[in-house]
Structures are given as structure tokens and as C-alpha cells.
Amino acid sequence: MLALTVKANTSLELTVTYAGNTNATIDDVAKRAHVSAMTVSRYLNDTGPVAAKTAQRIHAAIVDLNYIPHQGARALAARKTNTIGLILPEMNDIFFFQLIRGVQQAIAGQQIDLLLYSAATRGKPDVLNLPLGPHNTDGLLVFTDGLDETTLRRLHAKQFPIVMLYRTPPADLEIPTVLIENRQGAYDMVTHLVRCGHNRIAFLAGSADNEDAVWREAGYREALAAHELALISPLCASADFDEAAAANVVTHWLATGQEMDAIFAADDVSAHGAIRAVQAAGLGVPDDIAVVGFDDALLSQYIDPPLTTVRAPTEEAGRRAAAQLLRLIEGDSAELLTLLPTEIIIRQSCGWLSSNADTSQNHPTTKPD
Amino acid sequence: MLALTVKANTSLELTVTYAGNTNATIDDVAKRAHVSAMTVSRYLNDTGPVAAKTAQRIHAAIVDLNYIPHQGARALAARKTNTIGLILPEMNDIFFFQLIRGVQQAIAGQQIDLLLYSAATRGKPDVLNLPLGPHNTDGLLVFTDGLDETTLRRLHAKQFPIVMLYRTPPADLEIPTVLIENRQGAYDMVTHLVRCGHNRIAFLAGSADNEDAVWREAGYREALAAHELALISPLCASADFDEAAAANVVTHWLATGQEMDAIFAADDVSAHGAIRAVQAAGLGVPDDIAVVGFDDALLSQYIDPPLTTVRAPTEEAGRRAAAQLLRLIEGDSAELLTLLPTEIIIRQSCGWLSSNADTSQNHPTTKPD
DNA sequence: TCATATAATGTTAGCGCTAACTGTTAAGGC
């Protein structure tokens, strides 16, 4: 079991090797407890009555033998893996932790494992390269575009339990989905900017193929209309959720003499770019131009000035999605759509305090309307 | 498959329910390709010769049937799960992503799944409540204190492959371990502070029961000795890796007239607290007192002033640990100790630029020494 | 041409567990 290897050209190196290992089976436990394997199974899964005395003997045998049921065998016999899968397109932000933590909360104490797959490091899954599916999970949580539509359709056709997160499923597929209020959040943010006294509000949109981006722009447009503000076409440009692109757009606006008193960026990253561009032009945020974002990224409270933004309940999204999936797996009904509210986080980049503190009006601090 | 439910007291709600699903088995594939199941198995696992024509037919059958091998059955028959487990004590920092990403890189393209368990949300695992182990994985990556010593010993006694991360195993257990150069990193940082011109260097230690903390303090003490600086006892206090505690200690130092020109915090969080305390006392960082940390946390480059700190190669740690584990699983030998070098990240809080830029000396920018 | 190697496939058994069924025993009602 322990092998010492001396390499001639280096100093002494310690290495280990293991031989194959063996584990106690349910039959071992059964023999030691003087019952049949089936009774042990009943004891373990609570699928039938077991006399107190028998249960004690079984328990003792399990402890003595360090017995842990083999999941593969269980999955095979019971046709259930007790595992759910989470497919993420990537993993590079605190955001995903909140999501994962939510999922773990939902499965806590239920003897369910979480298999994690992130497309970023292993390539996009497709029909014949499916890392997670009916073969190793009871159901799947699919975040945004972690899974292509073909695979999604195929799994759905097999009636495999799936819950989607932050992505609307194809219109003809009845897949339960958890979404956040992108449209309403954007609408609320514009309303807040208006209340701050801004009325020439520019918009840095995200990529057109991004679902979040589309809804956020829709909310922006609706809010402008609702507040009877004209949409100034040149002031609504795409920044692709990119910091440099956002900075470029804003710099161009300023150079061409576009007038604006606020910039609403469709995400915090482009808001960051916008702030830098405004400051680089010698203007102040929020005094000359207010800048707000969307997402409440980890860094947004630390940048200068601290960013006013829209926050989504990520952890709860994970929790709710997992809960729906568990219902689906149990054969219960799940809600087709769970829409979670967003919340405006007011910091300093919107100019709320500087322009309104002196009016002494009684405004809520975090969620005005 | 789709059930519409109308709840009397609310509006129309859409819900879905799924019935059980069925999947193609290896026998279905075998029949369709007019071969035996064994040949399909050979084709899939490359465990024996299969004629080109036969392979084609099998491939076609697999595609036609959307066949994916059942992992449970595989695990049962082959006595191998093709899954590794990662046990984390918690998941609340970008740090863990780097780790996970490293692990995923190591298993990429090898048909190995990653089972994730975080103790924080599901309670510490113990002997009879083992979420990950021989029953569902081929081996385990244990980060710091994700697993208690008893369980560790039990698994090790079964010769179950384990690799530990950031934690030294009990002295009598030959468990391969991946550690970072805490001691050397701290030593290097003190050396850097000395080069910056500081010689009264305070230390904010971590908790005594934390392995990282112990080594970092050891490195600090060694470096002081090496540079013939006296250890000023009152200036070496525990801040427990806590921001508020660190701020308190520093405030107390300043209030009691302790003289120092630099503070070395054993992690970035307490460094942050130290900076705030120094600034709150009306002093400047680094001009009056330099402050440096350890870890290179995500936020450290954004705080004011940007923090000089020690960075560990987290992603590589994950990669190396997983690689060692795979070797162990294959029955190959694994290195008992992998020690990864740390790197000093010089930003502004150490006073390097302000005190040395004018000397025009040719210093490396990130890694002195 | 036939032995002999090797490529290609098939057969059998069993991995460890649980579903579905079949007993067996004890308790309670009349």
C-alpha cells in the first residue's frame, strides 16, 4: 500500500500507491445482523416495518462494518439516482456561488447529491456528449445557455425533469423556468432616475441575443414612455455587456456633444466602463452625469462612486429552481414559471442623496416604488 | 404529461407533471446493430477490437436510439464510478471557483464527473453521514477541514484514494497533499517590506488553530530574524482573519502609542481592517504606515490604496490535486507532498513606489528576490 | 495445404441493491 520510490537524479521522493479496496455489502450487514438483505434495505430506506430489536441489530452491524450503500447499485435497482445536475455555462463570478448555495439549501438533508458541470472548462454538451442526464441524475437544472436547444428537446421528449434558470424555454416546450424581473427592474430603475431629477437618460444595451438584455431594454423603453420622456435614439446604443465597449460609446457621445444627465447601463460591467469614460472626460459622477447599472456585481459597492444598481435574488432563484425540480422528480406538479422580483440598490452613482437629501422628502432608502 | 391546474383562490396557474421515462439500454443498441451487448460495450469503452463496419453500425444505433450508458450500472459492473468528489468546508469566495476550475481542467475530456459537497450548507460529514465516499466516487479531494479526522482515517484504512488540499494530514497517514508556500510567502513579504525601508513591522496573525495562519506567522518570525529585526511582542497580535478584530487591534496599537511603519496582516480581510483603522486615526497608507496582506482576495486590487499581498496559485492547486488523485485511482504512485510557490503582488499599500521610485533602482515589479 | 496466431465476436455470470411477491407470527375481536 505504501511504496517508497527513490529517484536517482533527485532527492528522496515519497510516493504512495493503493491496491484495490473492498467494502461491506448489504449482505454482509444482513449476515451479521442475522436477517435477510431485504430487511436491511427496509431499515435503510424506511420502506417497510422493522421491529425495534431487529433495527438495533442492523444498526450495530452497519456501524461495525462501516457500511455505506453503493449508490450505483441503488440507482440500478431503484431506477433513481438521488442526484440532480446543475449545468452552468461558466463559473467566474460570485453570482454562481449564490446560485449553487441556493440549490444546496433546497436539497439539504434529503440525501440528494449535486453533480456540477460547467461548460466553460469541458466544452458545450451536445447530444452524444452529455455529461449530465438520465444516466447519472434524476433531473437537471439548466442555467441560461448551458445546454443547446436540440439536447434540451431530446431530454424533454424523454420527459426527463428539467428546470431552466434565467432562460425562457422554447415556446413549445413546457419546461418549468425560474426568471427574474428584468423588465420591471429596469422600469423601476428608470423611475428612480426620473425621481432623482434626471430626464435625458441614455441606455447602454446588452447584446441583442441575450435574453436579459432584451427585457432590460424593454423595461427602459416602457418606463420612458410612462414618464412621458422621449426616447433619444442616439442615446440608446449597444455596449455588449463589455466595459471597454461601454466606455467607447460614452466617450463618443460626449465627443459628439450629446446631452444627457444620466446613463443606465444594462449591466454593472458596462456601468463601470461608462463611469470611467465620464470621469476621463473631466466630468463628475453623479454630479454631471449619473450612471447606474444592473446585477449588483460583487465589486459594484467598491467602485468610485459606489454604483446604484438592480439586484436579483440569486440564491433564492437557485433554491426555487431546485425545489421545482424536486417536485418534478417526485412526480408532483411544478410551476411553469417562477418570476422573482428584483430590487433597486441605491448607492451614490445615481445622485439620489446629492440632489434630494436637501428636499427632506420622506423617501424609502432602498426600494422606492 | 402536461397538466393544467386551476386553483380556485388564485388566477390560472400552469403546472407540469411528468410520468416515468424510459431509456434505451445497451441491449437495445446491440439488437439494432445486430451484435451482442458485449461488442457494444467494447466499442464504448475501447476494451477490445471491433471491426470498422461493426463500429459503424453500433454508432448508428447509438445515435438513432439516443443511447447513453447508465452510470449506475457501469459503476456496479466495473467497480468504478468515474466520479471524483470535492469536499469543501464552505463556498463563499472566488477562491473556491479557482479551485474548482483547476479540478475541472484536470478531469476535462476524461469522462469523469465531479461531485461537489460543501459542508457549510449541509452539515459536517461524519462516519455514518458520509455524502461522498467509496459508494459514489472513486476518490476524494478534501479541502482543509471539510472532513473530520476520524472519517479521514476510516477512508484511508480502506485504502480509498484521497488527496488533501491546504491541510497537512495526520502525521501517521500517508495521504498525498497539496500545500502552498505559506511560510516562504510570508518570509518574502517581510523581506519586501524591509526593502521598502520599513523596520518596525507589526503582524496581525490568524487563528492559532488554522494551519495557514501558523505557517504565515512562522515565516514572519523567521524573516525578522534573518533581517536582524527584533520581534516587538506587542506588535504581533491575533486578529483571527477578521476585519473588525484587525481594526480593533490596530486602533489599540495606535491609541497606546506603539510605533510601527508597516503592518503585515496574515490575510487580506484583516489587512483591509488594518487600513481602515490607520486611516480612521488620520494617518495615511502607505505614507505613514504601510499595510500588506496575504491571499490576493478578489477585492484587494480595488480597495484604497490597492493592497500589496501574497498570491497562491489556487487554480493550479486544484489541477495538481486532481491530477494526483487520478494517479492514485489508476493505481499509479502519487507524490506525497506538492508544495506550490506563492507570489508577491506589489500594489500601492506597501509604499514601494513612493519610497523607491525616485531611487531609480532596477527592481522587478512583481517578484523581488 | 494446414497449423497457428490473432482479430473479432459471443456466452455466462454476477456486481449490490430493491420491487414485488410470498410467507410467517402475533394480536385482537367474536
Next chain:
DNA sequence: GCCTTAACAGTTAGCGCTAACATTATATGA
């Protein structure tokens, strides 16, 4: 006492796959 009912335990079969061995086709060399 007998029958019913439930509590409790055992038996049988098979989940889907692969290890180990057995067998057959094909190629190679003397």
C-alpha cells in the same frame, strides 16, 4: 377456539452493465 388483520421477515428476480472466458472468423507463414 377460530378467523381476521396487521406487523414483520424472507424469496425471487432483475435493474444495465462489464470481467472473464469461450468461440469463431480471418490472416499469416511454412
